[in-house]
Amino acid sequence: MINEKMTTQLNVQFNKELYSAYLYLGMSAWCANAGYNGAASWFMLQYDEEQMHALKIYNYMLSQGSKIELMSIEKPEMNYASLLNCFQNSLLHEQKMTKSFNKLCDLAIKQKDHTSYGFFQWFLQEQIEEEATVAYIISELNHVDDKNGIFMIDNKLSERNATKQGTTNNAN
Numbered sequence: 001m002i003n004e005k006m007t008t009q010l011n012v013q014f015n016k017e018l019y020s021a022y023l024y025l026g027m028s029a030w031c032a033n034a035g036y037n038g039a040a041s042w043f044m045l046q047y048d049e050e051q052m053h054a055l056k057i058y059n060y061m062l063s064q065g066s067k068i069e070l071m072s073i074e075k076p077e078m079n080y081a082s083l084l085n086c087f088q089n090s091l092l093h094e095q096k097m098t099k100s101f102n103k104l105c106d107l108a109i110k111q112k113d114h115t116s117y118g119f120f121q122w123f124l125q126e127q128i129e130e131e132a133t134v135a136y137i138i139s140e141l142n143h144v145d146d147k148n149g150i151f152m153i154d155n156k157l158s159e160r161n162a163t164k165q166g167t168t169n170n171a172n
């Protein structure tokens with residue numbers, strides 16, 4: 001059983017994961033509209049993953065007998081200056097999510113909630129991978145200055161495997 005304060009923060013984090021899914025759905029739509037079909041598919045998989053993250057929290061809360069509170073999901077940004085700008089926004093968002101999980105860990109430590117602390121470790125590992133993957137894509141995009149190069153990166157992004165999260169040095 002987890003206490004009320006942690007329950008509130010888990011509900012907030014659950015909402016943040018749903019917002020993440022929504023943000024990436026918007027990025028996928030922007031990429032598709034801009035003709036970046038590989039990136040559109042990459043962000044669509046990211047959308048799936050974020051929903052999975054949300055459900056992971058949802059199931060954890062239920063397993064602990066915590067009350068689920070569904071809240072409004074904020075409207076995400078849907079306009080980006082470029083493909084690079086889109087991924088830069090993704091990285092900024094993931095950095096915020098990492099901070100959010102660090103805060104949850106701080107709370108778990110403060111409350112001696114070892115169960116929740118252990119639960120958050122999976123997410124922190126996931127954050128390392130997500131930040132590194134997006135940073136790698138940004139660095140690739142920063143190394144091209146023509147449409148041809150961007151097209152090649154976009155093509156590579158289409159190869160991302162649905163069953164495996166991106167790796168630290170691979171855009172898949």
Ligand code: FEO
Pocket residue numbers: 017020049050053094097130
């Ligand atoms: Fe669920 Fe990308 O953080």
